[in-house]
Amino acid sequence: MSDAIISVRNLHKWYSGVHALKGVTLDFRRGEALGLVGDNGAGKSTLINILSGVHRADRGEIKVEGREVSIGTPRDAMDLGIETIYQYNSMVPTMSIARNLFIGREPTRFSVLGVGILDQKKMAEESIRAIANVDLHLRSPDALVGELSGGQRQGVAIARAMHFKSKVMILDEPTNHLSVKETNKVIGFVRGLKEQGVTGVFISHNMHHVFDCCDRVVAMARGEVVLDKRIGDTSIDEVHSVL
Amino acid sequence: MEPRLFDWRPMPLVILEISNYRSLSLKRLFKTYLEKPELAGLILLVLLVILFQVRSHGVFLNADNLRGILGILPEAGLVAIGVTILMISGEFDLSVGSVFALMPMTMAVLMVHGWPFPLALLAGLLVCAAIGFINGYVTIRFAIPSFITTLGMLFMARSLTVVVSGGFPPLLPADLPNWLFTSFVGPGNMFRMSFLWFAAVAVLTSLMLSRTNFGNWIKATGGFLPAAASMGIPTARVKIVCFMLCSVLSGFAGMLQVLRLGSPLPSIGEGLELQAVAAAVIGGASLTGGIGTVMGGIIGTTLIRVIDNGLVLSHVDANWFKFAIGFLTIFAVVANAWMRKRAKAIKMEG
Numbered sequence: 001m002s003d004a005i006i007s008v009r010n011l012h013k014w015y016s017g018v019h020a021l022k023g024v025t026l027d028f029r030r031g032e033a034l035g036l037v038g039d040n041g042a043g044k045s046t047l048i049n050i051l052s053g054v055h056r057a058d059r060g061e062i063k064v065e066g067r068e069v070s071i072g073t074p075r076d077a078m079d080l081g082i083e084t085i086y087q088y089n090s091m092v093p094t095m096s097i098a099r100n101l102f103i104g105r106e107p108t109r110f111s112v113l114g115v116g117i118l119d120q121k122k123m124a125e126e127s128i129r130a131i132a133n134v135d136l137h138l139r140s141p142d143a144l145v146g147e148l149s150g151g152q153r154q155g156v157a158i159a160r161a162m163h164f165k166s167k168v169m170i171l172d173e174p175t176n177h178l179s180v181k182e183t184n185k186v187i188g189f190v191r192g193l194k195e196q197g198v199t200g201v202f203i204s205h206n207m208h209h210v211f212d213c214c215d216r217v218v219a220m221a222r223g224e225v226v227l228d229k230r231i232g233d234t235s236i237d238e239v240h241s242v243l
Numbered sequence: 244m245e246p247r248l249f250d251w252r253p254m255p256l257v258i259l260e261i262s263n264y265r266s267l268s269l270k271r272l273f274k275t276y277l278e279k280p281e282l283a284g285l286i287l288l289v290l291l292v293i294l295f296q297v298r299s300h301g302v303f304l305n306a307d308n309l310r311g312i313l314g315i316l317p318e319a320g321l322v323a324i325g326v327t328i329l330m331i332s333g334e335f336d337l338s339v340g341s342v343f344a345l346m347p348m349t350m351a352v353l354m355v356h357g358w359p360f361p362l363a364l365l366a367g368l369l370v371c372a373a374i375g376f377i378n379g380y381v382t383i384r385f386a387i388p389s390f391i392t393t394l395g396m397l398f399m400a401r402s403l404t405v406v407v408s409g410g411f412p413p414l415l416p417a418d419l420p421n422w423l424f425t426s427f428v429g430p431g432n433m434f435r436m437s438f439l440w441f442a443a444v445a446v447l448t449s450l451m452l453s454r455t456n457f458g459n460w461i462k463a464t465g466g467f468l469p470a471a472a473s474m475g476i477p478t479a480r481v482k483i484v485c486f487m488l489c490s491v492l493s494g495f496a497g498m499l500q501v502l503r504l505g506s507p508l509p510s511i512g513e514g515l516e517l518q519a520v521a522a523a524v525i526g527g528a529s530l531t532g533g534i535g536t537v538m539g540g541i542i543g544t545t546l547i548r549v550i551d552n553g554l555v556l557s558h559v560d561a562n563w564f565k566f567a568i569g570f571l572t573i574f575a576v577v578a579n580a581w582m583r584k585r586a587k588a589i590k591m592e593g
Contacts, residue, residue, distance in 0.1 A: 052473075075475030090473045092466035094533040095459075103463050104474040106456035115457045 004063075005030045005167055005199050006051065006082070011060035013046050020046045022223040023060070028168060033190055033200040035210030035231075038220035039243055044203055047220070048170055052084035053077035065167075075104070083161035087173035091153050093146030097138065098127040100145050101160045130163035131156065134189060151182030158189045162196065169193060170201040175209055187213045207236045219243055280527025281539030283578065287525075287571075288546050295553030303556050310433055312548050314503070317441030320544045321496035322515055323522040324448055325489030327540030330523050331452070332485040333465035333532030337393040338378060339493040339519055341400035343512030346371050346494030347501035348404045348412075355413045360420060367498065368491055374400060375490030379483035389486075397516065404509045412507050425502045437499045444492065449537040461485060465532025521572040522547055529579060546571070 004027035013021040021043050028034060038044045049055040051062070053074040062069055064080050071077050077084070084090075091100050102123055108116030127141040136155040138148070145153060154174050161169050171190065175183045190213040193200040204210050210217055211231060219227035219239050226242045227234070275282060295303040302308060322339050329336050346367040353363040378396055382389040424436050452458035463471040464478045472478050493512075501507045524530065525546055526539025550567050554560075 054473075073475065074473055078475055084473065086469070086473060090470045092463045092470050092533065094466040095462055099459055099462075103459065103471065104476045106459055108456055111456070115455060118454055118456055118459065120454075 003029050005065060007063040009061045011057045013058050020223055024225055026225060028199055030199060031194060031197045032216055033194055033214045035214035035217040036201055036203045037210055042220040043223040044220050048172055051082055081167035083166035084170040085157045085174055087176045090157055091145045096142050096144055097156055098123045098141035101127045101130055130159045133162060134159040150178045151185040154186050168199045172203050207239060211236060280534050281536050281542050284526045284542040288542055291549055295557060299556035303553055306431055312552055313438055314435045316548055317437040318496045318500045320441050320541055321492045322519045323540040323544040324537055325492035326519040327523040327528050327535050329485045329489040330528045331465045331535040332461045332482050334389040334482055336489050337516045338396035338400055340512035340515035341397050342371055342374055342490050342493045343497035343515055344509055345400045345404045347498045347507045348408050351413045351415055351507040352407050354416055367494060371490040371494035372487045375487035379486030383479045408509050421502060424499055445537055445541055452537060462533055518547060521568055525571055525575045
């Protein structure tokens with residue numbers, strides 16, 4: 001498994017007595033689009049929360065590019081190149097696109113103890129490029145995120161992850177609450193990740209969306225991986241039958 | 244890109260857009276409101292100044308009256324700056340009026356015990372910072388509304404003020420550095436030194452909000468907490484710093500008032516917390532966080548001072564003052580809520 005970008009081995013997690021993850025072992029391969037499916041409470045969110053630094057695993061190991069890592073905060077995950085885009089949207093609607101792109105990673109002209117003067121010129125220039133790179137056509141990086149549609153916002157979130165050279169992009173139900181047209185746009189983004197050599201982890205309730213844009217599907221139930229197959233070797237019916 | 248209130252493009256283009264003109268102009272209004280939330284307050288302020296100038300037969304804008312307004316504006320203004328920034332970060336402070344009294348009382352008592360002014364000042368500011376820290380820590384650690392934490396602190400800090408004063412306001416020493424805080428300066432002795440402090444704090448905090456990464460974190464934390472947290476912003480620390488800044492500015496403002504009055508009364512600053520919130524809201528800050536500017540808080544404070552002063556000069560019963568402030572506050576929040584609702588509707592259409 002030399003092409004694994006993230007390897008998870010025997011991961012366990014308990015929530016106040018509930019065994020939410022029961023020894024999950026899984027490889028996320030470089031440049032592949034992986035669909036993660038499962039019912040509510042199957043453990044997908046727990047797994048994702050551990051990889052994105054929201055929770056810590058109680059047991060097991062995580063290797064990123066072959067190196068064992070400890071992911072304690074969202075920032076640790078981001079520094080390792082793991083970016084998570086949540087269904088509730090990780091954008092601040094009252095702020096501009098340019099500001100949103102750099103939240104928490106603002107370029108500064110100089111800083112003292114991590115606080116410094118923003119390099120607004122750089123922010124404007126880079127955000128224009130970042131948005132264009134994901135083929136998103138927006139008037140201006142000064143537009144407020146609150147003015148964008150749901151699909152456009154997911155697009156900006158993806159642009160942000162691309163801009164910061166993330167290697168793995170986890171999309172947690174990114175098509176929830178979106179119209180059909182908007183959903184297609186997001187599915188297009190996920191397909192586009194492959195061309196950029198980025199590993200996409202696409203979490204969805206909608207099997208059709210997963211089969212539309214992923215190379216491989218992993219199904220979870222009751223805290224375990226119950227199916228792990230290439231899209232070509234399985235069918236929506238088979239995945240449904242194991243859930 | 245500057246938001247435009249009016250469209251000067253040639254007619255044919257405007258006609259072409261007439262079908263979605265309504266939604267376009269509302270979008271623009273919404274954008275203007277988000278980028279310059281203080282604009283409405285500013286327009287109201289200008290209108291009121293003109294009204295009072297006419298009604299008072301030119302007395303309102305004469306040098307003596309302006310000197311009076313500008314002399315006390317820094318005290319309420321500094322408090323409003325702190326409250327506004329805290330509100331942008333998504334929290335609330337009702338204890339500012341009590342901290343306003345506690346800080347100078349602490350200083351006065353220490354000076355009576357022989358502490359020199361600079362050390363007493365430092366100690367007073369540290370007390371404020373500690374109160375701000377407690378407000379923030381308790382609010383976040385126990386996940387309770389800051390409304391409650393700081394309501395409790397309002398009573399506790401006021402009580403402490405009376406306790407440390409021992410029931411009698413201590414006498415201030417004669418050799419205080421009034422030249423640094425309350426003396427009149429500038430052309431025609433128009434300003435007190437306190438105004439310069441106020442202006443400096445206003446400029447610095449404004450720049451902090453708009454030009455530094457920390458300002459970005461404050462807006463993100465108040466704008467949408469889960470997004471800020473998922474992007475790795477230390478939201479708890481950001482909020483606690485805002486609580487501390489708010490308390491320190493309030494205490495400093497209280498000291499300015501005591502130096503101006505010459506005596507540390509334990510009752511000063513009562514009701515100031517609500518005036519400061521009113522000022523922030525009238526200046527366009529959102530009660531739910533994320534939206535607001537330092538300038539807005541200052542405009543709100545100025546508006547309140549102008550109404551207070553203008554009513555008297557216009558021979559209106561001064562008891563209408565609180566009515567006017569109350570009405571303005573409700574009006575501002577209703578307008579605020581309407582904007583948000585419209586904004587949501589526009590997003591759905593989009």
